[in-house]
Amino acid sequence: MILPPATLGMLGGGQLGRFFVIAAHELGYRVVVLDPDAQSPAGRIADQHLVAAYDDPDALNRMAESCAAVTTEFENVPAGSLAYLSKFLPVRPSAEAVAISQNRSAEKGFLKQHGFPHAPYTDVRSEADIAQANAGLFPGILKVARFGYDGKGQVRVQNREEALLAFRQLKHEPCVLEQMLPLDYEVSVVLTRDAAGVVKCFPTAENSHRHGILDVSIVPARTSGCVAGNAQEIAEGIAQKMDYVGTLAVEFFIVRGQLFVNEMAPRPHNSGHYTIDACVTNQFEQQVRALTGLPLGEARAHSAAVMVNLLGDLWYLKDPHHSHEPDWAKLLAVPNLKLHLYGKHHARPGRKMGHFTVIGSDAQKVQESALAARRLIG
Ligand code: ADP
Ligand code: MG
Known part of the structure; x- marks a missing residue:
């Protein structure tokens, strides 16, 4: 058990990190935030703000030295940084869990493998994958596998032709093509x-x-x-x-x-x-x-x-x-x-x-x- 006034590490300085800092402070912990933005909402109220990239070796080493445990506030932090930190201190959630949720293909593969209900989909890595996609996936949504959020990196497509155009528009980034569901x-x-x-x-x-x-x-x-x-x-x-x-x-x-x-x-x-x-x-x-x-x-x-x-x-x-x-x-x-x-x-x-x-x-x-x-x- 890590008791206050230990120092906790937070990867990411957005509003979710800021609320974490507030909650940690209320329990008497100190917090070090790593975020490249000097004005980040969490960095500005943290005990220490490391202004550096999420994979900056010096910053990660400083975090490992000064913190008792590390967590994250967003899924796009490089899983490699979490894996590196976990050699020195507890990292929760694990690099593996973050790696699954930061990639839509891995995420959907996980749901499928374990039998959790999800929308019909297929992985799209090439134009051939679209040509071969099941007709039942249209109309659908083409979503980039990585770094999409708040509806960004998604294109709604009526048919195969539109999916092809969208895939080109998304610069052939790995994607998933998901069936459009009539959401209630x-x-x-x-x-x-x-x-x-x-x-x-x-x-x-x-x-x-x-x-x-x-x-x-x-x-x-x-x-x-x-x-x-x-x-x-x-x-x-x-x-x-x-x-x-x-x-x-x-x-x-x-x-x-x-x-x-x-x-x-x-x-x-x-x-x-x-x-x-x-x-x-x-x-x-x-x-x-x-x-x-x-x-x-x-x-x-x-x-x-x-x-x-x-x-x-x-x-x-x-x-x-x-x-x-x-x-x-x-x-x-x-x-x-x-x-x-x-x-x-x-x-x-x-x-x-x-x-x-x-x-x-x-x-x-x-x-x-x-x-x-x-x-x-x-
Ligand atoms: P983000 O990472 O941007 O939140 P989501 O995959 O959650 O991406 O999609 C954003 C929103 O788009 C969803 O909350 C939902 O309203 C709509 N949407 C996404 N996928 C589907 C789908 N397969 N069928 C119908 N609506 C969808
Ligand atoms: Mg969402």
């Missing part, structure tokens, strides 16, 4: 698993996206308890099969009451931000606890919650050429609303700048209040 809605499960295999699942969230970016999460999900429970069971099964240690997110599609795993994230997740204000222990504190070997906390929600993302677009509503800080006072006047801003210097359209969560005992009222709150600023 989407849900996600965030859970934490400790080194002894104990799992604590947060309540299933119902998510809606705008332009491929998470927009709103509603908890409890407006679905049958059966679907919500099955999603938790599948997510737990995935964590066990990966021998995962840390906080893990699993996204699902729901089609006619049936669950399909969409993707995994080896870290806390945007759709788990509601846990900060609505759960006994939040997803970031759980990440700290799993990393240090402390007992996991209670994951129960004490309130219904609706989380609304605040994208950079909001900063340009008054003037498309100059950013203006939205009127936070209006939002903060809403009862039971909690505002979280990530301290990012520049607002850009599509960039996640913050979020707010409305909590309460009546799920219907919370939803109405959250939607009314959003109208106040946009």
Whole structure:
């Protein structure tokens, strides 16, 4: 067990890393953040910020010397860096688990191998793979295997010809071609698993996206308890099969009451931000606890919650050429609303700048209040 005031290492300095730093500080730990951006949200509040690339040998060695354990806040950190660090100190989640979730081909292969439900797909490495793809995969979505996020690196294709064009447009990067499913809605499960295999699942969230970016999460999900429970069971099964240690997110599609795993994230997740204000222990504190070997906390929600993302677009509503800080006072006047801003210097359209969560005992009222709150600023 790693006790405070030990120093913990975080690879990545985005908002997820920032919430980790806050949770670690609350428990009396120190945090070293590695991120090449000198202005990164987590780096700016860390005890130490190593401004260097994720595979910089000096920075990794300094991290190994000063930290008792290391974790990550995004899946695109080179798995090689995690493997290197694991020679010197505990790294959770493991390089292997991160390697699976950072590559859509490996991820889908993992789901297939272990019998977890997923959309029909095929790996695409050459134009011949598209020529030979099963006709049932169209209409489909061609997704780059690596580095896609928030709907980036994806092209919707009606037929084989469009898939070929899209593959060329994606510069023949390795891809997966996935059948387009008629989604009824989407849900996600965030859970934490400790080194002894104990799992604590947060309540299933119902998510809606705008332009491929998470927009709103509603908890409890407006679905049958059966679907919500099955999603938790599948997510737990995935964590066990990966021998995962840390906080893990699993996204699902729901089609006619049936669950399909969409993707995994080896870290806390945007759709788990509601846990900060609505759960006994939040997803970031759980990440700290799993990393240090402390007992996991209670994951129960004490309130219904609706989380609304605040994208950079909001900063340009008054003037498309100059950013203006939205009127936070209006939002903060809403009862039971909690505002979280990530301290990012520049607002850009599509960039996640913050979020707010409305909590309460009546799920219907919370939803109405959250939607009314959003109208106040946009
Ligand atoms: P990202 O890494 O960008 O989150 P996802 O694979 O989760 O990529 O896709 C983003 C969104 O696009 C999903 O949340 C869903 O709304 C939609 N989408 C992705 N794949 C499919 C599919 N096979 N069928 C229908 N909609 C999909
Ligand atoms: Mg996704």
